[in-house]
Amino acid sequence: MTLTPDAPAPPTAVVLEATGLTKHFPVRRSLRDIFKRTHEAVHAVDDVHLTLRRGQVVALVGESGSGKSTVARLLAQLYPRTDGDIQLHGESSRVKGGRQFRAYAKKVQMIFQDPFASLNPVHTIRYHLTRALKIHGNAGGNAQELEQALTELLNRVSLTPPERYLDKFPHELSGGQRQRVAIARALGANPEALLADEPVSMLDVSIRLGVLNLLRDLKERLNLAILYITHDIASARYFADETLVMYAGRMVEGGDSETVTQNPAHPYTRLLIDSAPDPDRIANMTADTADRGDGEPPSLIHPPTGCRFHPRCPVAMPRCSTDLPVRLEINDKPGHWAACWLYDTEPEAAK
Amino acid sequence: MSAEPVLEIKNLNVDYGLGDQAVRAVRDVSLTLHRGEVLGLAGESGSGKSTLAYGLTRLLPPPGVITGGEVIYHPEKGDAYDVLGLSDRGLRDFRWAETAIVFQGAMNSLNPVHKISTQLTDVLAAHEPKMSAHSRTARAREMLKLVGISADRMDAYPHQLSGGMRQRVMIGMALILQPQVVIMDEPTTALDVVMQRQILGQLIELRERLGFSVIFITHDLSLLVEFSNRIAIMYGGRIVEEAQAATLYKDSLHPYSAGLLGSFPALRGPRRELTGIPGSPPDLKGMPSGCSFHPRCPKAFDPCADTIPILGHPETPDGSVRTVACWLHPAAGSAAALASAKEQVS
Numbered sequence: 169m170t171l172t173p174d175a176p177a178p179p180t181a182v183v184l185e186a187t188g189l190t191k192h193f194p195v196r197r198s199l200r201d202i203f204k205r206t207h208e209a210v211h212a213v214d215d216v217h218l219t220l221r222r223g224q225v226v227a228l229v230g231e232s233g234s235g236k237s238t239v240a241r242l243l244a245q246l247y248p249r250t251d252g253d254i255q256l257h258g259e260s261s262r263v264k265g266g267r268q269f270r271a272y273a274k275k276v277q278m279i280f281q282d283p284f285a286s287l288n289p290v291h292t293i294r295y296h297l298t299r300a301l302k303i304h305g306n307a308g309g310n311a312q313e314l315e316q317a318l319t320e321l322l323n324r325v326s327l328t329p330p331e332r333y334l335d336k337f338p339h340e341l342s343g344g345q346r347q348r349v350a351i352a353r354a355l356g357a358n359p360e361a362l363l364a365d366e367p368v369s370m371l372d373v374s375i376r377l378g379v380l381n382l383l384r385d386l387k388e389r390l391n392l393a394i395l396y397i398t399h400d401i402a403s404a405r406y407f408a409d410e411t412l413v414m415y416a417g418r419m420v421e422g423g424d425s426e427t428v429t430q431n432p433a434h435p436y437t438r439l440l441i442d443s444a445p446d447p448d449r450i451a452n453m454t455a456d457t458a459d460r461g462d463g464e465p466p467s468l469i470h471p472p473t474g475c476r477f478h479p480r481c482p483v484a485m486p487r488c489s490t491d492l493p494v495r496l497e498i499n500d501k502p503g504h505w506a507a508c509w510l511y512d513t514e515p516e517a518a519k
Numbered sequence: 520m521s522a523e524p525v526l527e528i529k530n531l532n533v534d535y536g537l538g539d540q541a542v543r544a545v546r547d548v549s550l551t552l553h554r555g556e557v558l559g560l561a562g563e564s565g566s567g568k569s570t571l572a573y574g575l576t577r578l579l580p581p582p583g584v585i586t587g588g589e590v591i592y593h594p595e596k597g598d599a600y601d602v603l604g605l606s607d608r609g610l611r612d613f614r615w616a617e618t619a620i621v622f623q624g625a626m627n628s629l630n631p632v633h634k635i636s637t638q639l640t641d642v643l644a645a646h647e648p649k650m651s652a653h654s655r656t657a658r659a660r661e662m663l664k665l666v667g668i669s670a671d672r673m674d675a676y677p678h679q680l681s682g683g684m685r686q687r688v689m690i691g692m693a694l695i696l697q698p699q700v701v702i703m704d705e706p707t708t709a710l711d712v713v714m715q716r717q718i719l720g721q722l723i724e725l726r727e728r729l730g731f732s733v734i735f736i737t738h739d740l741s742l743l744v745e746f747s748n749r750i751a752i753m754y755g756g757r758i759v760e761e762a763q764a765a766t767l768y769k770d771s772l773h774p775y776s777a778g779l780l781g782s783f784p785a786l787r788g789p790r791r792e793l794t795g796i797p798g799s800p801p802d803l804k805g806m807p808s809g810c811s812f813h814p815r816c817p818k819a820f821d822p823c824a825d826t827i828p829i830l831g832h833p834e835t836p837d838g839s840v841r842t843v844a845c846w847l848h849p850a851a852g853s854a855a856a857l858a859s860a861k862e863q864v865s
Contacts, residue, residue: 231711342799343564372563373738373782377795399711406784406793429786443716444786447744447768464681464714 188252220393227408277354283346300356344375423504433506531588559747567756619693755811762841
C-alpha cells in the first residue's frame with residue numbers, strides 16, 4: 169500500500185470546491201400548522217463558498233450554532249444539500265449512499281470532534297484501522313501486507329511503537345492518543361481532503377498542539393487539503409493558511425489567516441477577536457461591553473433580514489437591516505473580503 | 520485587597536476507593552483563599568482540581584473519601600471552624616449560605632420542569648424559612664436583575680432561555696444568599712467566547728460590588744491570567760506552582776506551568792512554532808515516582824525521578840508570596856531537603 173499521492177499534482181490544485189452551498193432543515197410541524205401554506209425551516213447554512221486546495225489548511229471559525237459543522241457534514245455528503253454545488257476535482261458530485269458514497273469517502277474523509285464517541289469501545293484499534301483499510305481497498309493482498317499497512321498508519325500519527333497500540337481498546341488510550349487513532353483511520357482511506365470538525369476542542373490543552381502539529385505535518389507530507397473547523401480563532405491563526413468566519417449560517421469574512429486576525433474587517437470578526445482570552449491584556453474588560461455588540465446569535469428559523477449581524481452590530485446602518493451585504497474586497501491584502509456594507513465604496517444611489 | 524484569609528485548606532488528601540483499591544486524587548494540598556480575591560485553579564483533566572473543590576465543600580460522591588487535612592473557614596462574624604468536622608446540620612447551614620458552587624455544565628443543572636422563579640425561591644425557602652413568600656419573590660427578582668436578566672423572564676422554563684442566560688441564572692442562584700466564597704467549576708466551557716467574556720466580566724463586576732471571593736477552576740490558563748488575582752497550578756493531584764497571575768504569566772518557574780502557557784497560540788505578536796507538552800497526563804493508578812511530571816518534563820534531572828519536590832518559597836523581587844514544587848528551584852527550606860534526598864539515593 170502506498171499512502172503517498174500517486175499523481176504529481178501541482179501543490180495548489182483544487183480538490184474540493186463548494187459554491188452557493190445551502191442547507192435548510194425542515195422544522196417539525198405541529199397539527200395546527202398543517203393548514204398553513206408556509207413550511208418553516210432552520211436556515212442552517214446559506215450560500216457558502218469555499219475552496220480546499222492541496223497542501224493548504226482552510227479554517228472555518230464561528231460560534232456554536234453558526235453552521236460550521238453543518239458545512240463539514242455537507243462537504244462529507246453526510247447530509248443532502250438543499251441547494252448549491254460541491255465539486256470534487258471540478259466534477260459536480262451528489263451522492264446518496266452505496267458505492268458512489270464509498271468512492272467519494274475514499275477521497276474526502278472526516279475527523280470528528282469527540283474521540284471518546286467516534287471509536288467503538290468494544291473493538292480494538294487493530295479492528296478500527298483494518299476496517300478502514302479494507303473498505304477502501306488499501307489492505308493489501310495478504311496478512312503480511314495488512315500488518316505492514318497498519319504499522320505504517322500508526323507510525324504516521326506518531327503512535328510508536330505500533331505493536332503497543334494495535335491490540336489495545338479505546339478506553340486504554342488517552343484522549344490525545346484516541347484522536348490520533350481517529351486520524352489514522354481517516355488516513356487509512358488515503359484521502360485527498362480531510363475535514364476536521366473541531367479535532368482538538370475535546371482534548372487537554374497541553375496535548376492540543378501536539379495533534380495540530382501532527383495534522384500540519386501530515387498536510388505537508390501527504391499533500392492533503394484540510395478543512396479545520398474551530399471556535400478558537402487563535403488556533404486558526406496558528407494552523408491555517410486561510411481563515412473564513414461564519415456567523416448565523418453565512419460567511420462574513422475571509423482571507424489569509426494573518427490578515428483576518430490582525431486586521432479584522434467585519435464587526436463580528438472584531439467582536440470575536442476582542443472576546444478571545446488574551447493574557448497580555450490584564451483586567452479592564454468590563455469597560456466597553458455596551459458598544460461591542462452584546463447579545464446572542466439570532467434564531468435561524470426567522471433570521472434577521474439584510475445582514476444577519478445587524479441587530480448586534482455596533483456600527484449598523486439603515487441599509488444593513490434591508491439589504492443583504494455582498495462580498496466586498498478589502499483593499500489591504502489581495503483575497504481579503506468581508507460581507508459588510510461598511511466597505512461599499514460606491515455610493516448607494518449609483519446602483 | 521486585604522490579606523485576611525477566608526478559606527484555608529491545609530494538607531488536604533482525597534482518595535477514590537478504599538484500602539488497596541484506593542487512588543489518591545488530591546495529595547497534600549494547602550491553599551489559602553483571601554477575602555475578595557479571585558483564585559484561579561488550573562490543570563489538565565485528571566489533575567484533581569474538581570475533586571479538590573468538591574472535597575472542600577464535602578460534596579464528594581462515593582467512592583470519594585477525604586483521608587486527611589483541614590478546611591478552615593473564617594465566617595464574616597464569629598470564630599473560624601473546620602468544614603470537615605461539621606455536623607449534618609452545620610453543613611446544611613454552611614453550604615450555599617457561606618460557600619456556593621456553580622457547577623461544570625451548569626447549563627444542565629437547572630431542573631427542566633420547574634420555572635426559574637420556583638428554583639430561585641426554593642433556595643430561600645430552604646435557608647431562610649422565616650422569609651415571606653412576597654419578599655422571596657422580590658429577592659429572586661432583584662438577583663435576576665443583578666445578573667442582567669430582565670425580571671419578566673422570572674416565569675420562564677429553562678428551555679426557553681439560551682445557554683448564556685441559563686448560566687447567568689445559575690450564577691444568580693449561587694449568589695442569592697450572599698455567600699462569602701463562590702466556587703466556579705469550569706463555568707464557561709460550554710459557552711462561546713463572546714458569551715464567556717460577557718459573563719466573566721459581569722462576575723468580576725459583581726464581585727467588586729458584593730465583595731465575595733471566587734475559586735475559579737478551569738483548564739484555560741490564558742483566561743485565568745486575565746481574570747484572576749492569583750493562580751495555583753495543579754498536576755497529578757498536587758499544587759506545583761502558585762503565584763500572582765501576572766507573575767506567573769511573565770515568569771513561571773515550574774516547567775509544567777511554562778508548558779501550559781506555551782500551549783496557547785497567541786492572537787497577537789509574532790507567529791511562532793509551539794510544541795505543547797509531550798506525552799499525556801499521568802494515570803492516577805500508576806503515578807510516576809518522584810515528581811509526577813518528570814516523564815514529560817524537558818528539564819528533568821537526577822533527583823526528579825526519585826524524590827518528590829517540596830513546595831518551596833523562592834525569593835521574589837516585590838516580596839509577594841509564591842511557591843513552586845520543583846527541584847530546579849530548591850529555595851531556602853528545601854535546599855537542605857534536596858541534599859538529604861541525594862544522600863538517601865546514593
